[in-house]
């Protein structure tokens with residue numbers, strides 16, 4: 001298991017290859033689906049507060065739009081690469097297909113460290129990003145959203161820049177907006193909420209009583225912090241460890257989400273929260289818990305540590321947290337994986353609901369959003385589960401089989417391949 005290729009796009013392609021082999025996918029279709037349809041690379045010059053101009057590199061990848069306009073978040077990250085954006089755009093394609101929303105897959109990114117930027121610099125960078133992609137996005141072309149280190153305020157700046165350029169209101173051009181500007185009720189917790197519904201169903205299949213069951217969560221941003229709150233409030237789980245990029249905390253009696261949120265508001269980190277012990281990100285992943293939730297970044301469970309994973313269920317709220325080598329080891333151990341583009345499809349599902357509400361200019365309340373999200377996630381979960389049973393494959397391959405069938409059908413009907 002040495003020298004595992006951790007390039008996320010190579011991993012996304014290898015996953016597709018495995019599914020294509022099971023499906024006996026037409027080689028021409030397979031070749032078409034292995035590559036992004038379009039990508040944009042650009043420079044964003046930003047006037048910094050000290051008067052200098054700093055140039056940032058930005059990307060937008062429209063991986064496949066056979067089923068509808070491309071859809072996918074924008075990530076601001078110091079380690080961003082075009083291959084990460086390509087992989088995330090590919091996973092968005094499979095995600096919108098498995099969730100059965102009428103959208104394609106895309107993704108964007110900027111190489112930057114938002115923690116080193118002032119609010120004014122962040123606003124100029126966000127507006128600069130939108131200026132660079134404005135002519136390629138829109139409700140019928142490509143609709144961005146937040147991802148790692150981007151948030152509703154950044155979506156608001158980008159929306160405004162787009163509307164200044166085009167001269168008309170078009171709230172559906174971007175999702176994950178603040179409520180005042182046409183955001184959907186329930187969008188912020190949507191990714192975690194969708195994951196909670198899939199954990200609920202997986203527990204039924206595994207015969208696991210979730211009430212009091214233990215859980216560890218890696219990543220405490222939008223997705224991880226809501227996952228903590230909702231696993232605690234809705235499923236009655238005992239969340240014994242959580243972490244962020246600075247380290248983790250542990251309490252075997254369970255961590256109170258309210259106490260951690262309050263500590264986060266004061267310090268910006270989970271570490272040193274009262275009544276907790278420190279734990280490293282590495283040890284958190286290897287804890288003996290019923291459910292492990294990776295909710296941070298890619299390549300956290302690899303061929304190197306997979307044999308030491310003790311969780312019974314892994315609910316992948318992050319994109320790409322598990323590598324193909326790890327998948328093989330986890331399958332042998334009988335770990336039940338809820339694969340990323342199924343588990344975290346709640347975000348894009350409610351983004352789609354946001355687009356629908358923007359088109360109608362008529363807004364739903366949070367309970368209706370959650371009810372429809374539950375329906376979508378439960379349907380997607382069983383589509384994958386039944387495929388896994390029928391083809392005797394693991395859940396990740398099954399999710400690919402469902403998604404690739406749907407995308408390939410749209411490509412074929414359009415006569416592209």
Ligand code: NAD
Pocket residue numbers: 146147148149150191218219220221222223224243244245246281295296297298317318319320344345347348
């Ligand atoms: P975020 O920026 O709000 O939070 C990211 C969290 O991960 C932070 O707590 C950060 O400290 C932590 N982190 C970063 N690097 C880490 C490391 N090396 N080790 C441990 N923790 C680390 O981002 P988010 O929106 O919560 O996204 C988290 C994951 O969920 C990403 O993989 C993202 O692609 C995926 N996702 C997000 C959405 C969404 O709606 N926001 C939807 C689907 C998937």
